[in-house]
Amino acid sequence: MAFRPVTPAPAEWDQFVAGHPRAHLLQTSAWGDLKAAFGWEPLRVALQDDAGRIAAGAQLLLRRLPFHLGTLAYSPYGPLVNWDDAAQVAALLSAVDTAAKQHGAAFLKIEPGYYLEADLAHSGFRPSPQTVQPPRTYMIDISGSEDAILARMNQGTRRNIRKSAKYEVEIREGTRDDVANFNALMHETGARDEFGVHAPEYYACAYDLFVPRGQAALFLASHAGQDLAGVMVFALGEWAWYLYGASSDRERQRMASYGVQWAGIQWARSKGAAHYDMVGVPDAEPEQLEAQFETRSDGLWGVYRFKRGWGGEVIRSVGAWDRVYNPLIYAAYKLALRRRESS
Structure with missing residues (x-):
């Protein structure tokens, strides 16, 4: 040809x-x-x-x-x-x-x-x-029913999703006006966990380009009118990506990060996605990840502990x-x- x-x-x-x-x-x-x-x-x-x-x-x-x-x-x-x-x-x-x-x-x-x-x-x-991109990621199978997806998670993650609802965390799909709230959470997270975040205009531009096309959604979790966590999730075909996430130090016992992440997964399923890429874990073999995740918090180690509970597997790119x-x-x-x- x-x-x-x-x-x-x-x-x-x-x-x-x-x-x-x-x-x-x-x-x-x-x-x-x-x-x-x-x-x-x-x-x-x-x-x-x-x-x-x-x-x-x-x-x-x-x-x-x-x-x-x-x-x-x-x-x-x-x-x-x-x-x-x-x-x-x-x-x-x-x-x-x-x-x-x-x-x-x-x-x-x-x-x-x-x-x-x-x-x-x-x-x-x-x-x-x-x-440029993290070589290793954490991939979740979100095919099947919600019960099947929950069953693949570890017990602690399922419990924290339930706690988020029990402790009166409200989840909403964010509007363009909510991008400023998300930016505030991103900068709080970056300062706490010592990683770089994009300029506020970056997340606003991402929202404007992808949300109107139906290829992204912003979710925020709040309690008593105060935003506690947020995620921006993207989808295309059978794939979805959790690219940006943030959380506050306030009211952490309410497990808002779990509730808002679950909302992102539910949205990805509604778009027809079967694979949910949590985008980035330390570039280490699974045995090393499991042996060290409780004692390390540098780099991507801080997020691995959260991501590992969602019932997926560590995948390495080429x-x-x-x-x-x-x-x-x-x-x-x-x-x-x-x-x-x-x-």
């Missing part, structure tokens, strides 16, 4: 992404628009087959490297291609290379995601020294892989990473 490189319109691209077996939120045009508002330039490259349909493609996010060293091209959870079809892979990578180089890319970083067994080295990639166009700049990039890690 012959393929022709094209630059698809956003609606055509999103239709392709939604129908792809490896569909992911971070490959949608709306995600490109979100990143465009904060310093990235989205670029979509696709292959059209003989029937005029998109057969494969990749959304690239472009960002200038420091010191006028060119551009980084990054494809999160892409490319969307049949890795078992050598001709399709070669044609797409050729089109991606051309587009990336036209935009001054020194190298291309891809993070193809989970459940992939492709020989990426054979396709010209090398393991990257730097990941990580990040780089395709080098300019070896000198790539060597400088690796040196800068080593210096940052040693400082």
Whole structure:
């Protein structure tokens, strides 16, 4: 089959992404628009087959490297291609290379995601020294009835969901006006747990881009008019993602984080999702996670204790892989990473 490189319109691209077996939120045009508002330039490259349909493609996010060293091209959870079809892979990578180089890319970083067994080295990639997305995540099966989902959780999580209702925690689906409340919770959480959060405008932009499309929802849990926890959940096809969550130090005995997370899962099921990605746990083997989660709180360890109770499994992605166009700049990039890690 012959393929022709094209630059698809956003609606055509999103239709392709939604129908792809490896569909992911971070490959949608709306995600490109979100990143465009904060310093990235989205670029979509696709292959059209003989029937005029998109057969494969990749959304690239472009960002200038420091010191006028060119551009980084990054494809999160892409490319969307049949890795078992050598001709399709070669044609797409050729089109991606051309587009990336036209935009001054020194190298291309891809993070193809989970459940992939492709020989990426054979396709010209090398393991990257730097990941962008957490390599390991916690995936929940939310197919079947609510009783079946609850039965897969551990006893403590089920009990805390019930406590949230018993202790008069009210759950509401947030409006645009509630984004400010969510931002306040996010900054409280970041200060407490010592992790970075996005600017307030970021979550507002995410709401504006995804909620009207029916691809996201904001849920807030409150008691006596005071917001205690919130989540922003996204869905596409059979997949859902818990990308952002926050909680207050106030009234923690009411287990608001459990009630609002359960509301997010129920919403994802209503959208047809069967898999709920809790997005990010420490990059350690399951045995180490279980042995250390009660004593460690650094990095993603602080969230693993909460996530492990929801009845899922730890999944590791294939990580990040780089395709080098300019070896000198790539060597400088690796040196800068080593210096940052040693400082």
